[in-house]
Amino acid sequence: MRHTYLPTIAELQAFTACARHGTTTRAAFELNLTQSAISRALGTLEARLGVALFHRVRKRLVLSPAGQGFLERAEQALATLDAAAVGAMAFGGTEAVLRIAALPSFTRSWLIARLARFAQIAPQISLDITARLHPVEFERDPFDLAIMRTQHERAGTRLVPLLRESLVAVCAPERLAGNEPLAPEALLGHPLLQQSTRPTLWLDWFRDTGLDARDILRGARFDHFDMILDAAIAGMGIGLVPEIIARASLTEGRLVRACARTFETGGTYSLIIPERTEDTPSVATFQSWLLAELRAD
Structure with missing residues (x-):
C-alpha cells in the first residue's frame, strides 16, 4: 500500500462537503472551518492525487x-471510520x-427479554448483538x-449445545374457534405460512404422508420466524416455528x-x-449465564 497517496481525513471531509x-x-x-482551510484541503488533495476533482463553473464546484x-x-x-469510532465509544464505562x-x-423472541438480567450480573460487559442468519466466518x-x-x-x-430444535404449528385462537387442535392432515385446509430461508420445513413435517407438495408449499412467505409469528397472530394462517420462539x-x-x-x-441451537x-x-460469563437461563426456562 502506497501511503504517499493516502488522503487525510480533513481532505476527505472537505472534498465530500x-x-x-x-x-x-x-x-x-x-x-x-474557514473557506481558506477548505480551499487548501481541496487543493492538497487534488495535488496528492494528480487529478482535478472539480470543474469550476460560474463560481460553483462541479464534480x-x-x-x-x-x-x-x-x-x-x-x-466506515465513523462507525468504527462509535463502536469504540461503546467501551465507555465498561x-x-x-x-x-x-x-x-x-x-x-427469547434472548432480548432476558438480557436485562445479564446486565445486572455483568454490568462491566457491554453487548453488541447482530442478527445473523448465515454462518459466521470468525477469521x-x-x-x-x-x-x-x-x-x-x-x-x-x-460448540456448546443449548437446546434441541422442536417445531410446533401455531395459529391465532380465532382460527380454531375454540375447537381442539387439528390432525396433521387437516392443516392443509388452512393457509400454511412458509419460511423462505428454510423452505422445506412443511415438507419435512408432512414427510411420508404422500400428500402433494404443491398443496403443502402454497402460502405467504417470510424471511424470519418472528415474521411468521406476527403473521399467524394477525390471522394469516398457520405457522411452523421453533417452540422456544413461540x-x-x-x-x-x-x-x-x-x-x-x-x-x-434433529437440529440444535448452540453457542459457537x-x-x-x-x-x-x-x-465465559455470558456462556454460564445463558445456560442458567435455559435451565430455568
Missing part, C-alpha cells in the same frame, strides 16, 4: 469524472464489549461468539397450538465460540 454543496463557502460552514468516481469511495471511507452474532428470531467477522444452529459450525470453533405468544394467548404434534428437526475468544472472561 464541497461535492454536497457545490461551494467552499457552504462546505466551510458545514464543517465549521469532474475523476471526482464522481472518487466520491462514493470517499463517503464510504468516512462512514471493561469489555462482547460482540455476538445471533439468529434473529431467537434473539427477538473475517469481528464476533466473539455466535448463537446459531449446529449446522453453522466452522473449523476452529467450539413460547411467549402461546403463554400470553396470542397464539394456540394448531396441531398437538411436535416435530423434532472461536478458539481466539474461548478463554475470554466475558465469553
Whole structure:
C-alpha cells in the first residue's frame, strides 16, 4: 500500500462537503472551518492525487469524472471510520464489549427479554448483538461468539449445545374457534405460512404422508420466524416455528397450538465460540449465564 497517496481525513471531509454543496463557502460552514482551510484541503488533495476533482463553473464546484468516481469511495471511507469510532465509544464505562452474532428470531423472541438480567450480573460487559442468519466466518467477522444452529459450525470453533430444535404449528385462537387442535392432515385446509430461508420445513413435517407438495408449499412467505409469528397472530394462517420462539405468544394467548404434534428437526441451537475468544472472561460469563437461563426456562 502506497501511503504517499493516502488522503487525510480533513481532505476527505472537505472534498465530500464541497461535492454536497457545490461551494467552499457552504462546505466551510458545514464543517465549521474557514473557506481558506477548505480551499487548501481541496487543493492538497487534488495535488496528492494528480487529478482535478472539480470543474469550476460560474463560481460553483462541479464534480469532474475523476471526482464522481472518487466520491462514493470517499463517503464510504468516512462512514466506515465513523462507525468504527462509535463502536469504540461503546467501551465507555465498561471493561469489555462482547460482540455476538445471533439468529434473529431467537434473539427477538427469547434472548432480548432476558438480557436485562445479564446486565445486572455483568454490568462491566457491554453487548453488541447482530442478527445473523448465515454462518459466521470468525477469521473475517469481528464476533466473539455466535448463537446459531449446529449446522453453522466452522473449523476452529467450539460448540456448546443449548437446546434441541422442536417445531410446533401455531395459529391465532380465532382460527380454531375454540375447537381442539387439528390432525396433521387437516392443516392443509388452512393457509400454511412458509419460511423462505428454510423452505422445506412443511415438507419435512408432512414427510411420508404422500400428500402433494404443491398443496403443502402454497402460502405467504417470510424471511424470519418472528415474521411468521406476527403473521399467524394477525390471522394469516398457520405457522411452523421453533417452540422456544413461540413460547411467549402461546403463554400470553396470542397464539394456540394448531396441531398437538411436535416435530423434532434433529437440529440444535448452540453457542459457537472461536478458539481466539474461548478463554475470554466475558465469553465465559455470558456462556454460564445463558445456560442458567435455559435451565430455568
